[in-house]
Amino acid sequence: MSKKKIFNDPVYGFIGVPYGILFDLIEHPYFQRLRRIKQVGLTHYVYPGALHTRFHHALGALHLMHEAIEVLRSKDVEITEKEAEAVNIAILLHDIGHGPFSHALENLLIKIHHEDLSILFMEELNEIFEGKLSMAIQIFKNEYPKPFLYQLVSGQLDMDRLDYLNRDSFFTGVSEGVIGYDRIIKMLDVRDGNLVVEEKGIYSIEKFLIARRLMYWQVYLHKTVLAAEQMLIKAVKRIKELHEMGKPLILSPALSYFFNQSLTSQDFKNSRKQVLDQFAKLDDVDVIMALKDNLENEDLVLSFLAKSIINRELFKIELKNIPFERDYIQKMRQKLTNEIGPMGNELEHLIFGGTESNNEYSILKDEIRILFKNGKTVPMSEASDREIHSKIITKYYLCYPKIIC
């Protein structure tokens, strides 16, 4: 009989997980919680298939890691059994620190970065599993002597990225994001302890860079998705304000807990288990329920935002290459006041602007390195016959209810 638990996955067919520590980690409530955190937040408002979760993504990244290890070993890269397990654990748990709606609400609920939270979860689990995660934590923190193991978890071509591009592309149906992940993995190798890509894979890499860029503009930074997420942020901010003002609100116990106290990074460290247990109760459901429960809240801003999000009556979003003029914003505010009555600062929750940029996706700090047949490695930007960095583009947006269009 099989020694593996097999998960069906529409993306890769099957994902096999050996019984043992990896399977036990998946079974743990801390990890099961990721079943209730969508990978791409409200993106399904634009791409209705994009309901996949961080749970599924973590399994997918684990699957790719398994393939990568096999490929590297076949090229005589030494990876011990223990290291293989550790790097598998590291990729499985790389996103375990994500809260509800991941990036969007990251700084609103708690003041701690999700990667730091992932480390705290790993450390807690390391206690539960009696030290079996120590090497995985070392790798995750890039403190392990073989840097390519870290690079497989977090680098220009890590298994995280290969899976999420692939998976997001699959579930959104945006074929522009399809990447030749299997070919890329087959071309991986290690030189001087670092991950490199064989020369033959250069076009796959180029395609990968383009696909990533197209996914940003077509999915991750899609203007309607942006509008929906900004509305969600405003709604949660308003809930927080009302909570602080002691106004009536219906909130889940877990949500109340985090609004009642401003936990710092230090609090997480001092009372790790207690705080993590609370945090582990939070997921997308609490946030959506908070909107649904407050559809009729007496605060006009909150009920307006909640209804708009729940019924998908999304705000209009305008995009420009230069900042919006003060006068124009003022005019729109006046229009809205005329429409729904005078408001104070709350107006800023209903008409708001900001910038979006592909900045962080354009600059490749640690460039992918290409391995030529003569044994030399060269950074991708030199190896390609094409300009691979795309311009950094910043766009200014302004969001407001459609009733004043």
Add this chain to the structure above:
Amino acid sequence: MSKKKIFNDPVYGFIGVPYGILFDLIEHPYFQRLRRIKQVGLTHYVYPGALHTRFHHALGALHLMHEAIEVLRSKDVEITEKEAEAVNIAILLHDIGHGPFSHALENLLIKIHHEDLSILFMEELNEIFEGKLSMAIQIFKNEYPKPFLYQLVSGQLDMDRLDYLNRDSFFTGVSEGVIGYDRIIKMLDVRDGNLVVEEKGIYSIEKFLIARRLMYWQVYLHKTVLAAEQMLIKAVKRIKELHEMGKPLILSPALSYFFNQSLTSQDFKNSRKQVLDQFAKLDDVDVIMALKDNLENEDLVLSFLAKSIINRELFKIELKNIPFERDYIQKMRQKLTNEIGPMGNELEHLIFGGTESNNEYSILKDEIRILFKNGKTVPMSEASDREIHSKIITKYYLCYPKIIC
């Protein structure tokens, strides 16, 4: 510029919806609510990709209907513009009456069948849209003179079924359920007002019947899915009991509303708009939140069930071809009592049995009819060189917590 709204769909690529009544119906909060009702409930506990919603399914079925109309018209079947719109509306709204977790909780929250609720929603929308849904309602109730239109919405080969088999197969990753939906649709024709299938399509139909059967055993009646759904039913029953006993509970306003009053079919008719508005607030989120909010409830049965579902610590399920013996059940109950302390009738929420059967899927009341080149039509069972009815199989199951395994 396009006169259509285009939805990305990983299953069919794109789904185009013309601006007009169909698009307006999709925008209505009654319909948007289907975004929060999963097509196959807790199936994602076994197949993690199966998070797709009734919203997406309804769009998919609409897409197939559009193709079917085009095929039939190309074969000189008369379908007027008005009829095409009506049958499109009927398929779009066919599932609008589904409540949270669809079939599983159907009789627990309200005593009315989801199809009747769909009709009530359509009638309400017909008022809002000033009579534009009248013909769609006629078709949906099979009161329209061209029976094939009804059969496209609800029959052996309706667009509902073609889409859900296809979509469920896609998102679960169970390739056994893949059907040649495009070929089947291309083979449709009408004779004497009824839908028939051209002879050339006979193997596709056979494959379709098999695929449906395999999907039942591998997905819809999968034993772990069955266990999860039965646990959910027990949990909601327990919530209802506790609510009736006046015990402390955290529930969403919408859920409370339906537990506070036992609404009959008559109530829905008498105060249609008011009750539908309440019902439209209910979805999967309320139910999952009710479990999360009561994880620490002082009632042991509820907190035990809630934790087990939320953390996916699913009950063991045994399946047999004959009923379980009373003694065996008694023994298991004793074991559980020893484990978690003495209980009364509540025990029945933690150890429970029942039967499952592929009954309803085996008997084809209205058989698919095959159209031969000589112009004659013959029922599928005569046209095929193969026994197409599968045996009706009934299995007995017993569910209990794994702590007593």
Add this chain to the structure above:
Amino acid sequence: MSKKKIFNDPVYGFIGVPYGILFDLIEHPYFQRLRRIKQVGLTHYVYPGALHTRFHHALGALHLMHEAIEVLRSKDVEITEKEAEAVNIAILLHDIGHGPFSHALENLLIKIHHEDLSILFMEELNEIFEGKLSMAIQIFKNEYPKPFLYQLVSGQLDMDRLDYLNRDSFFTGVSEGVIGYDRIIKMLDVRDGNLVVEEKGIYSIEKFLIARRLMYWQVYLHKTVLAAEQMLIKAVKRIKELHEMGKPLILSPALSYFFNQSLTSQDFKNSRKQVLDQFAKLDDVDVIMALKDNLENEDLVLSFLAKSIINRELFKIELKNIPFERDYIQKMRQKLTNEIGPMGNELEHLIFGGTESNNEYSILKDEIRILFKNGKTVPMSEASDREIHSKIITKYYLCYPKIIC
């Protein structure tokens, strides 16, 4: 750098072949010749994508064998490195004895079965490769002590069959033939030296049996394919007759060689290398060229058949469940005589009948065995809740030129 040669394959993505004996065998002209033998003969006249070759199929079967070995080893089935190589060689070369248009022309050009020819080729290659194929030949002849190795090459669930169903389905575009090959392979195990399938795979096996049956009726025994192949047989027979009568013909040297002498199985054994070298020069190209070169042949039967095949003016084919009546056939012959002038026995090349049957695909001599969790194995027919043998069906056909329709 990779130690594998990687082939792109639209079916599986990539097929890796380790450098060494397997790669050297692929490079050998005997094997390269399979690039010019289509897997499914004239099927592309009905399914235009079906141009794939025995070369590609052999690589695909090799790929699946690699996966099967990995799965079995993960379940503690012992397969030594030498055995793995041998079974890989056996599957790679299983079809090397196929001549042009495989089954269709098998008995016309030479009087020896393609499997016996495969063995002769293997023996010749074994000399060239200094004995490295000995164990592969033992396995191929089922003379090796571990019968499951033979069953992986030639059995109810061999890698040959899994690949050809999959590949033929892919290139024809007949989705009815899609099988869950990866799931089936993941469910393989060995008990008492024989290949078995884990209980969980039972539905995949059922789907596989159905898919195979549908592929027979929709592809392999498709009536138009049947007509085309019978026409090809008649044309080659006519070429042979004319050649024996010393009539003028344009033929390739290799084709002439085999028409000049009626080689027996014994001849192949006596002068193996010489005859194989000649045989290895024969492929689909010789046959198609023979038709093209004789389009204007003075023999009316040959030129008529050649033109009909090359220009795809396929004969009409009638199918019935009972034999055609003598009178009817006589009438059609008269009609054809009226149309193209009086003929003698040659008429039998232009109006001809026969039977087709799914016989060989219905009877499962060596039944697939299912392995239950309790460790028992049971034949598929007992394990399934469904009648799995389909009726044996024999159909009578009559073929004739469309000019007399």
Add this chain to the structure above:
Amino acid sequence: MSKKKIFNDPVYGFIGVPYGILFDLIEHPYFQRLRRIKQVGLTHYVYPGALHTRFHHALGALHLMHEAIEVLRSKDVEITEKEAEAVNIAILLHDIGHGPFSHALENLLIKIHHEDLSILFMEELNEIFEGKLSMAIQIFKNEYPKPFLYQLVSGQLDMDRLDYLNRDSFFTGVSEGVIGYDRIIKMLDVRDGNLVVEEKGIYSIEKFLIARRLMYWQVYLHKTVLAAEQMLIKAVKRIKELHEMGKPLILSPALSYFFNQSLTSQDFKNSRKQVLDQFAKLDDVDVIMALKDNLENEDLVLSFLAKSIINRELFKIELKNIPFERDYIQKMRQKLTNEIGPMGNELEHLIFGGTESNNEYSILKDEIRILFKNGKTVPMSEASDREIHSKIITKYYLCYPKIIC
């Protein structure tokens, strides 16, 4: 019953062709001949699945044209029934003038460009079909008043290109070439009589341009494909030389015909039917057979090249950014002379160089135009936030037998 003939196609599922002129053209021997001309010549020596033919490609392009017409009409672009038929005919026949191995042998067998031959074929068919192709010919020559119809057949985004990128990508298995053809088609519109793309499609266009570029480097200009094709050219040149010298050769009648006379464009016009009928007998089979029939030819150059191609013992190819030095080439020639004996000019058939360039694919004469929401159209290079022209790259290659490596 269906009024359409349906072809199975693994790329699009089904291709429907209405009975009538289009179907009759497909049935004509001139068109059926395309079944024996591979779309991408010897590319299958590198990508074994790439055996698809110009026949299949023409059907695919027809399918896309059908979709494009439907999309444009839905946006109120006027296309009459007669125009729709004409543009369908034009795309169906756009490649009918291709000879064996298309581009590779184009100037060797006849001195006329394949597009001019396509026009001659269309004119001949126009006579046979009594003038029904006149408008199609006008469109094909860009002499019809609605230029967008010509652009659909031959332009930056024509259905030819969309199909071949898609199809070549599918059959090679090179996922880097996958394009969102359905999305691109859905975004087409017409302004001032010219084809434009809606703003929303800009990323799909960008992806399309990249995919095309990647396909050139990974498939069309793949170095091993290049080596194989150059070897084929040399072999055919050698056959021609030997034929002119009156040396013994086995050639098909059709091949002899074209080697016996150097037909000019004028000859084709003067005796159109006669020459086209001869040309229509030529296809890939004649060329491959010529190699097979002359494997033992007494001319060493020919037999060496023929064996090398047939057994896939491809020449080594070196690629550099600067020309190879005279000395180096001289040295390699000497080596080869040492190996196989002294030769005269024939040596140039066995050691040869040249250049390859992506030139023709980099310069976009007629730029794709993007239609913005404000109604303005802008060329792609201005609309995109990215440099879209890739550098023109020229590489020098040198080919020689591996025996001197």
